[in-house]
Amino acid sequence: MPRSKQPNYIQSLSLLQWPLSYLAMFWVLQPLFICLVFTPLWPLPALYLVWYLLDWKTPEKGGRRSTWVRNWRVWNHIKDYFPITILKTKDLPPEHNYVMGVHPHGLLTFGAFCNFCTEATGFSQTFPGITPHLATLSWFFKIPIIRDYLMAKGVCSVSQPAINYLLSHGTGNLVGVVVGGVGEALQSIPNTTTLILRKRKGFVRTALQRGAHLVPTFTFGETEVYDQVVFHEDSRMYKFQSLFRRIFGFYFCVFYGKGFSQDSTGLLPYSRPIVTVVGEPIPLPQIEKPSQEMVDKYHALYMDALHKLFEQHKTQYGCSDSQKLLFL
Template sequence: MGLELAPLRIPFHRRLETFAVLQWWFCFMFLGILSTVISLYLLLFTSYYWLVLLLAGWIFYDRHTPCRGGRRSDWIRRWRLWVHMRNYFPINLIKTAELDPEKNYLMGFHPHGIMSMGAFVSFGTEACGFSEKFPAMRPLLLTLGGWFNFPLARDYIMSAGMCDCSRESLDYLLSDSGKGNAVVLVVGGAIESLEAHPHAHRLYLNRRRGFIVKAMEHGAHLVPIYSFGETDVYEQMANPEGSFLRWLQAKLTKWIGFAPPLYHGRGIFNYSVGFMPFRKPINTIVGEPIPVEKNPTPTSEEIQALHEKYKAALIKLFDDNKSKYGVEADRRLSII
């Protein structure tokens, strides 16, 4: 197939949408590394080493904040930039039930996809109208703790309401920080990104029980979320179980903490190949809450029972909505 070039004349709003996604992709891929490289350069080769020492001191002083609810900025969450990013795909946040602001919720986001763009736009910004759809609720999107070791980058992502996904962070958000928290966890984690192929609906969930335990310990209601189209915005190199590529990716995940998928999308000036995601819709469906009674010391049987109940609710959410978003009627959600 030949290279399909983008036309020179396109509406200005589409250029803004492309820019919005481009800057987010750059931040996702390089912001942490770039901030580290610049810091090392200033420290070792310039007279501004004191600035790096100040930043290091700030990271140490502020080290507990990512596990204590972060430091969100409603101004940044409402930037027009995120609306342009939403419109690029577009991304929609669909509500199916009310959330009670007098309770806390642990919301499981599925699937991870390559970059969890639906999770970020829906819960890390106000572009999809979370606050209007769920009044008095505070969304908190969890991410890998390593992000909060990068100078300046840590403060930028915390401004979106993002927090550490550690046990300490969950304990705080689901108990000590009050009510009305909607804590969003991408349950499958980085390993699930290896399953992110177009039209694939395969989740890494059977071994994920830690979030069930935390929900039970704090009496936080569980909410399944399924994001249709999350795996369609990129094409990933074939990596079936048993292949050398899959073996290598699994090893790298154990060594460095995340799975590096080999993927491509479209380009900035062409529609065929590049690092930009394809313009395909993402529809993020928030399911009905599953009531959870507080149980500080749940047994393995109780954990397993709630885990099965959660999986059943997630499968039902998928089946009830798949026909609306282009999934074949006979397609089943695969949970591994």
């Protein structure tokens, strides 16, 4: 794996604003709106509350993406920090819809975010006529302000109604599902390629029901940008992580990277290349009620295609020739 380069401060600050913007919305803007209720400016939070109630179902109906937000220059700085790139192996014809498996989850899913939630790596030019949506936890869309920010970037709810809507209204829609989910975050350790996939078959069933093509992807370098402290399953910390997941829907991971100064430790990720390789789509028939045997058949085809995709590109993007892709 290439050594981490020292990025410039603009790239580093741009990267920090991504998680900090969500924290600011949750811990600053929302309390501010509550405080405004008790001031002469009370109509502002009142109007937003009315808007929120009227707009409640939008996340389940395709969301509300913004070309302006997806083209913010700050995303280019984040892309250049690592850098992040996308590699197309086959065209995705816009007359079809697609369910794309995103692997691996990593800790913060930098590759999927830059490639599918922004135009920093030129998705629209790489796959003309395709509208990408990256699915995430449904409860994020219940949080005022944050929901609007997520939808502006083309992020959608991972709920079944939201995905069904996108796959049944027009063509050229691509829904990216991080199949391994938050459980895979604990597998995000440098020099490992372990995916939680063997029993994750819901995305295949959904694709069959809607006649959407399956698209395998693998993001090389996603698990290399942070070191993670791994706790034994019998430890108190692991039990706390499990409890945290049951409450909030994701794991509390202990990780570290680099600081602003050379050779220092901090929360900035290591600036190592991240490459998302998009594989050839797998055509699926449309079956309203697919049998388990049919789901198993196409799930096996998908796993085989993903394995071949990894093997074809692993040595080119930082993995050793002996590195194996493991399915849990």
